[in-house]
Amino acid sequence: MVAPSSYLLVAAALFALGVAGVLLRRNMLAALIALILMFNASALVFAAFGHLYPAGEVLALLALAASAAGVGVGVALGVLLFRRGRSLDTGALDGMKW
């Protein structure tokens, strides 16, 4: 059996990639994809410790559904922004800047 620490290592790398994507990419679609990668990392942690905490799989499923809802709204916002400005560059979104 693979040790849970190995899963944690992979999940940490996946999460770090997601954080880097959110921080570095200015394309909204790429940032959303990076966000999904972070959700994947959290699901992986839940799965890794599923044998210790059986409810982890259920919680991961609920988190998966909630994240899908969030990402769906994010994609809709992206479509809306692209229709208005013909761009998905998050740097150009300064309408609510204070």
Add this chain to the structure above:
Amino acid sequence: MQDALFAISSAWTLGFAALAIGSRRAFYNALGLGFSSLGTAALCALAAAPLLAAAQALVYGGTAGLVCAALFAALAAPVEKGRWRAYGAALLAVGLFAVLAYFLIGYRPVGAAMSTPVAAGAMLFGKYALALYMVAALLLAAVLAVAVLIGGGQSAEDR
């Protein structure tokens, strides 16, 4: 064998995650996400969480596939010419099928405390039913929000 599968799945997941983050083309971003999500599903299956693996593959793998198809149709990406690409793609498909077939046929639950889909479903609709209904309401609200955002944007543009 488990260690080898874990190493392959990890490398697959992280490699395609790097593609999803690093590529400048939206199509490759979505493609990387889809394959990375499938790798994550394989890792979940290895961790004896088959229901979560199936959900992961269906939700994110399917979503990324749909996004890829939409981008492919929208951008009308030209078909690459050259025979070696077709042979390479066929080889990749056969190799992937072999790995998946081996993985699925040789799949055995790890440890006695494996969470079966039936047990997870009973837990989901029993102890965690309230959370399930809350998430269902959240998904409904998200669907309505998407409809309002897209529909509202369309009508404002029409005006």
